[in-house]
Amino acid sequence: MTQPVEEDECAVLIVGAGPAGLLLACLLARRGVEVRVLERRTAPAISSRAIGLHPPAMRVLAELGLEREAVALGERIRVGRARCRHRELGRVDFARADPRRPFVLALPQALTEDLLARHLTALAPSALGWDWEVTDLRESARTVALTARRSEGGSGALHLRAGLVVGADGSRSRVRALLGITSAGRDYPDTYLMGDLSDPAGAGSGREALVHLEPGGVVESFPLPGGLRRWVVHTGRTGTDPSPARLVALVRERTGTVLDPATTTMLSAFTVRRRTARRLLSRRCVLLGDAAHEVSPIGGQGITLGWLDALELAPLLARHATGEPVGALDEDPAWCLAERRIRRRARLAGAVAGANTMLGRPAGARVSALRALAVRGLLRTPLRHMLAWVYSMGWVRSR
Numbered sequence: 455m456t457q458p459v460e461e462d463e464c465a466v467l468i469v470g471a472g473p474a475g476l477l478l479a480c481l482l483a484r485r486g487v488e489v490r491v492l493e494r495r496t497a498p499a500i501s502s503r504a505i506g507l508h509p510p511a512m513r514v515l516a517e518l519g520l521e522r523e524a525v526a527l528g529e530r531i532r533v534g535r536a537r538c539r540h541r542e543l544g545r546v547d548f549a550r551a552d553p554r555r556p557f558v559l560a561l562p563q564a565l566t567e568d569l570l571a572r573h574l575t576a577l578a579p580s581a582l583g584w585d586w587e588v589t590d591l592r593e594s595a596r597t598v599a600l601t602a603r604r605s606e607g608g609s610g611a612l613h614l615r616a617g618l619v620v621g622a623d624g625s626r627s628r629v630r631a632l633l634g635i636t637s638a639g640r641d642y643p644d645t646y647l648m649g650d651l652s653d654p655a656g657a658g659s660g661r662e663a664l665v666h667l668e669p670g671g672v673v674e675s676f677p678l679p680g681g682l683r684r685w686v687v688h689t690g691r692t693g694t695d696p697s698p699a700r701l702v703a704l705v706r707e708r709t710g711t712v713l714d715p716a717t718t719t720m721l722s723a724f725t726v727r728r729r730t731a732r733r734l735l736s737r738r739c740v741l742l743g744d745a746a747h748e749v750s751p752i753g754g755q756g757i758t759l760g761w762l763d764a765l766e767l768a769p770l771l772a773r774h775a776t777g778e779p780v781g782a783l784d785e786d787p788a789w790c791l792a793e794r795r796i797r798r799r800a801r802l803a804g805a806v807a808g809a810n811t812m813l814g815r816p817a818g819a820r821v822s823a824l825r826a827l828a829v830r831g832l833l834r835t836p837l838r839h840m841l842a843w844v845y846s847m848g849w850v851r852s853r
C-alpha cells in the first residue's frame with residue numbers, strides 16, 4: 455500500500471512544540487515570518503513538569519502581550535524560606551530582584567505550552583502541526599530538506615523544504631544527532647522524587663517556596679495554582695520506589711509535614727544531567743532550548759533559558775525570512791555572537807543549578823549542622839539580596 459505523501463515549504467521550520475519552540479514560533483509569527491512547527495506528540499501535554507518562570511521569562515511573555523494571562527493562571531512566589539530540622543534559617547525575598555515583577559511565577563508547563571499554542575494559532579492558524587516526527591534532514595547551500603512521519607504508527611510522510619531549521623526538540627534532540635553534533639557534560643549522581651499534591655497550607659496562605667536542607671537530603675516545595683504544591687525530594691544516589699506513599703513518607707520523615715497521598719496529581723522520579731551541544735549552528739540550522747543546553751532542573755531555569763535563546767534568535771531568523779541574503783549561519787558574525795551569548799547564559803545557569811544540586815545533597819549530622827550554620831549566617835547578611843538576584847536570574851539583564 456502506498457503511503458500518502460505531502461509536500462510543503464516554509465521560511466523557518468521549528469522542530470518541537472515544547473516551550474522553547476512555541477515561544478520562538480510566536481515571536482516569528484508576530485513579525486510576519488512564514489513559520490511552521492512540527493511536533494511528534496499527537497496532542498498537547500498534560501503533565502506539569504517545569505513550573506518556574508523567572509522575571510526574564512515574564513518580560514518575554516510581556517513582549518507577546520501574554521504576561522497578564524500567565525500571572526492570572528499561575529501562582530506568584532515572592533519569598534523563599536530555608537529551613538533545617540524545623541528551624542528557620544532565613545528568607546530570600548524576590549521583590550528586590552526585579553521591582554516590576556517581584557516574584558517567580560509558578561505555572562505548570564502544560565499551561566505554559568497551552569497559552570503559547572493558543573497564541574500561535576491565533577497569529578498563524580496553520581503553523582502548528584501535531585503528530586509529525588522529523589526523521590531526516592539534509593542541508594544544501596540555500597535550503598534544508600526535511601522528512602517527517604506520523605508519530606504513532608499512522609501512515610503518511612511529509613517532505614518539507616525550509617530556508618532555515620530550528621532544532622527545539624529537547625534534550626535528546628534528533629535534529630542535533632542528524633547534524634552530527636555531539637554534546638558534552640556530566641551526569642550528576644543525584645536522584646529525586648517529585649510530586650504535585652494538595653497544599654496542606656491551603657490556597658492563599660503560606661504560598662512561599664520552602665527549602666528544607668535536611669541531613670537525609672533536600673526537600674523543596676513550591677506553591678502551584680489550584681491549591682496544589684510541588685514537592686521535590688532528594689532520594690540519594692540510587693533512587694527510591696516512585697510511589698505517592700514513599701514521597702509522602704520522606705516529606706514527613708524529614709520535615710514533619712503531613713501530606714495526603716490520595717491528592718497526588720503528578721509523580722515523577724528523575725536523575726539530573728548537565729549537557730551543552732558542542733556547537734549550536736550549522737550551515738542552515740540552529741539549536742535552542744534543551745537541544746542546545748540542558749541544566750539541572752534544581753533551580754528551575756530551563757524554560758527561561760530557552761526563551762532567552764528564542765529572543766536572541768528571532769531577529770536573526772526574521773532578517774533571513776524577509777529576504778536579506780544569509781550565507782552559512784556558522785560563518786555569519788551576528789549568528790556566532792548570538793551563539794556565544796546563548797552558551798554564556800547556559801554556562802552561568804548551569805553553574806547556579808549545579809551549586810543548588812550540591813547544596814541539597816544528604817550529609818552527616820556534623821556537615822549538615824555546619825551547612826545550616828553557613829546558610830543561616832549568609833541569609834542574615836545583605837548577601838541574601840544577591841542570592842535572590844541569582845535565583846530569579848537577575849543576572850540576565852547585565853549581559
Ligand SMILES: Cc1cc2nc3c(=O)[nH]c(=O)nc-3n(C[C@H](O)[C@H](O)[C@H](O)COP(=O)(O)OP(=O)(O)OC[C@H]3O[C@@H](n4cnc5c(N)ncnc54)[C@H](O)[C@@H]3O)c2cc1C
Nearest residue numbers: 470472473474494504505588623624743744754755756757
Ligand atoms: C521531570 C522534569 C522536571 C523538570 N522540572 C523543571 C522545573 O521545575 N523548572 C524548569 O525550568 N525546568 C524543569 N525541567 C526542564 C524543562 O522541562 C525543560 O528545560 C524545558 O521543557 C525545555 O524546553 P524545550 O522546549 O527546549 O524542550 P522540550 O520541553 O523537551 O520540548 C521538545 C519538544 O520536541 C518534541 N520532539 C522531540 N523530537 C522530535 C522530533 N524528532 N520531531 C518532532 N518533535 C519532536 C517533543 O515531543 C517535545 O514536545 C524539568 C524537566 C523534567 C524532565
